[in-house]
Amino acid sequence: MPRKRVTLADVARRAGLSTTAASMILNGRPDTRLSKEAHERVHAAAAELGYRPNVAARGLRTAKTLTIGFVSDTVTTTRFAGGLIKGALEAAEEARHVVLVAETGGEPEREAEAIAALLDRQVDGIVFATVRARELFVPALPEGVPAVMLNATSSRFPATVLPDEEPGGRAAVRLLVDAGHFEGIALIGQSDTAERDVFRSRTIARRVAGIRGEMADKGLGFVAEESIWMWEPQHGYDATLDLLRRRTDVRALLCMNDRLAFGAYQAAAELGLRVPDDLSVVSFDDDEVAAYLRPGLTTIGLPHEAMGRRAVELLLGREPAGEELTPMPVVERASIGPPRGR
Amino acid sequence: MPRKRVTLADVARRAGLSTTAASMILNGRPDTRLSKEAHERVHAAAAELGYRPNVAARGLRTAKTLTIGFVSDTVTTTRFAGGLIKGALEAAEEARHVVLVAETGGEPEREAEAIAALLDRQVDGIVFATVRARELFVPALPEGVPAVMLNATSSRFPATVLPDEEPGGRAAVRLLVDAGHFEGIALIGQSDTAERDVFRSRTIARRVAGIRGEMADKGLGFVAEESIWMWEPQHGYDATLDLLRRRTDVRALLCMNDRLAFGAYQAAAELGLRVPDDLSVVSFDDDEVAAYLRPGLTTIGLPHEAMGRRAVELLLGREPAGEELTPMPVVERASIGPPRGR
DNA sequence: TGTCGGCGCTAAAACCTTTTAGCACGACGG
DNA sequence: CCGTCGTGCTAAAAGGTTTTAGCGCCGACA
Known part of the structure; x- marks a missing residue:
């Protein structure tokens, strides 16, 4: 006006x-x-x-712009980790900050360009996020510009927010055990390659460690392990169909993510198996599709929103921070039942 | 460094x-x-x-900050229209601009606050987006700050980018007809209330008009119309189950969005019906889940990414723009087949 | 008697850039 | 020889704010 x-x-x-x-x-x-x-x-x-x-004019003098940068590979533009930006935006708003968003697609040149562009606008700090918890090679920032890694790690910046995967892995196993499953549990999606692969994800290794640790603690073992490289529904479908055809003693599926579980549901339906009567399923992420499935998928959620919040709190606070682990909620729906023969 | x-x-x-x-x-x-x-x-x-x-210092002098604002209700933080921001981000990057993102949750006070915050930072323009193509009451902006509505409308700002729903609706019908469906087509999700409801969506009315127009042109009519208020999988499941139990002459489903179709798949499976052998399905959106389904869901896509791009091109270009309609792509997968008795 | 500090406020510098106005000098036209 | 113009550059202002340094006066304290 x-x-x-x-x-x-x-x-x-x-x-x-x-x-x-x-x-x-x-x-x-x-x-x-x-x-x-x-x-x-x-x-x-x-x-x-x-x-x-005029914040711009003030920033010129005070070198504070009440603006933070959010640079990620594809967090904003794919649907897998949108909670990260949601939490970040909320926390920023509460602190009366505003956020400049840049996407790099994971390409180093675009990342460098994005960082420079943000720095040119005098951002007060930057959060670096990735969708699948990768190690990131972040260039050094000018003195006085703090950074925190969100669902990512960097050797240069110690402040890091990650999901607490180890207890999460344990919780998933416990869910099955508590329902009475002591045998016939199959692991879908684990692959030894992934376990070793630093690039893929820092956190998956911990998830797996939690799973294996809890199984060992209970004196249990998997009846089968399906190694899969890619974790989309198609792959879950293929692997599960194959598995269930090969063995009839499988009573529960521990899937490494919800999309695999999605495919597993389809395979089970194909074979006339009902979830959870004939087959219990538990997985990870609390992807939106988990709620779409029938029966609803019980899953260990990735606390993206809380993580996003925490990251900007860390960025704006002055406490020097190290690695921070955000607890993973277990969200119970209806995909786990007592074991039954088939 | x-x-x-x-x-x-x-x-x-x-x-x-x-x-x-x-x-x-x-x-x-x-x-x-x-x-x-x-x-x-x-x-x-x-x-x-x-x-x-130093862009901030330059901006002080030139009143240009190479920064644009993107304010939406929940575009960034929900997964339904993420393409909008993706396209916007890409177009902005190409134009060497950077984007300040703010979410309002649809609350007017937060929106006012967000706009003020962006203005304080001297943004060169603002795009207003909504996830479900609503009319938005945007306050006046200071002279010289352009705005474009993205998947939204406003009486104050004529520049608008919307999906071209009318041809989209027609295309969906044509897909069915071309496969040989002349009868036994049911409409899932249409509700007269929605058709009249300005608040819900400007564009849905056009989609419906396209659908009805094409049906009329072909001299066809629906065998049934299921009115539904909310368009989540659960509702699609309920409505479809009910419908298929009531009538055995339904051969094709025209769903108003992919999540309804998702539920329809579940209902069909429940009744032992196969898609597309026993039942063809077509819908709208090209939601990510459309690709997860088996068989893949044929759907008329919402061209979010192209729309996002276009919006910032309009914002940055100087041509005075009116309403611009972005074509909806038909993405063919495998959910439509020739009609067959059951 | 001299110094110091408090009072209530302001001029000017600083932040970094772009833009405007203009300077000194030589060449050129008349 | 005078005025004008072109050349190559610079001083200063402007943009809107915060910060520093201080002004002029008075009362208190040594």
Whole structure:
């Protein structure tokens, strides 16, 4: 609506004071000794004119822009880890910050370009996120620009927010055991390659460690392990169909993610097996599709939103942070039942 | 890495010229008459020092920040229209702009606050997006700040990018007809309420008009219409199950979105019906789950990414724009077959 | 008597850039 | 020889804010 932005000088003029005085008053500087009356005049003038400080101009002087950068490979533009940005946006909003978003597709040149672009705009800090918890090679940032890794790791920046996968893995196993499954449990999606592959994901190794640890603690073993490289429904379908045809003693599936479980459901249906009567299923992520399935899929959720929040809290707070693990919620739906013969 | 940012003054000093000269040369001002040699010295100095202009400072002078705002209800943080931001981000990157993202959850106060925050940062323009093509009540913006509506409409801003729903609706019907379906077609999800409800969606009405128009042109009618208010898988399941139990003459389903179709698949499976042998299905959106289903769901896609791109092109271009309709692609998978008795 | 600090405020510098106005000098036309 | 113009460049202003340094006066303290 307003033709022209109202500036601090306008406020000062109307209050009959200098811009300095207006600035001090509006910023509530504690050591100032301006009169009560001056305070009132300035505040009144600011209110009447609808004054809003020009953050860009302020940033020039103070080197603080109340703006943070969020750079990721594809967090914003794919649906798999959208919770990360959601949490980050919320936390930023609460802290009266605003976020500049850049996507790099995982390409180093685009990443470098994005970082430079953010720095040119004087961001107060940057969070680096990845969709599948990779190690990231982040270039050094100018002094005074903090960074935190979100669902990612970097040797350069110690501040890191990750899902707490080890207990998550244990919880999944426990869910099955608590329902009475002591045998006939198959693992879908684990692959030794993935376990070793740093590039794929830092966290999957921990998830697997948790799973194996809990199984060992209970004195149990898997009746089968299907190694799969890619974790889309198609792969889950293929592997599960193959498995269930080969062996009839499988009573429960521990899937490495919900999309695999999605495919597993399809394979089970194909063979006339009902979940959870004939086959129990548990998995990881709490992907949106987990709720679409019937019966609803019980899964160990990736706490993306909480992680996103935490990352910007860390970024904006001043405590020097290390690796922080966010607990994974177990979200119980209806895909686990007591074992039954078939 | 660099301790301190290198400034234009540094470059000028090293080149032995004034900052004015350096500025002119680096910005390639055409009317200048600085010597060839000066050009070389300045460029050399800039390269050696790794100079990058401070966009914030420049913006102060030029009132251009190479930054645009993207404010939506929940486009970024839900998975339904993520393509919008993806396209916007890409187009912005190509134009060397960067985007400030804000989510309002559809709450007017948060929206007002978000707009103010963006304006405080001197954005060059704002795109307003919604996830379900609503009418939006956008407050006036200061003169010189353009806005475009993306998958949304506003009486205040004529520039609008929407999916071209009418032909989309027609295409869906044609897909069925071309496969030989002339009878036994049921419509899932249409509700007269929705058709009239401005708040729900501007575009759905056009989709329905396209569907009805094409049916009429072919001289066909629906064998049944299931009115549904909410379009989640659960609702599609319930409605379809009910419908298929009631009537045995249904051979094809035209679902208003992919999630309804998702539920329809489940209902069909429940009744032992195979897609597409016993039942053909076509729907709208090209949601990610459409590819997960087996057989793959044939659907009329929402061209979110193209729309997002277009919106920022419009915003950055100077052509005064009106309503722009982006064509909806038909993505053929395997859910449509010839009709067969059951 | 001299110094110091408090008071209430402001001028000016600083942040970094772009833009405007103009300077000194030589060439050129008349 | 005078005025004008072109050349190659620079000083200064402008953009909007915060911060630093200080002004002029008075009372208190040594």
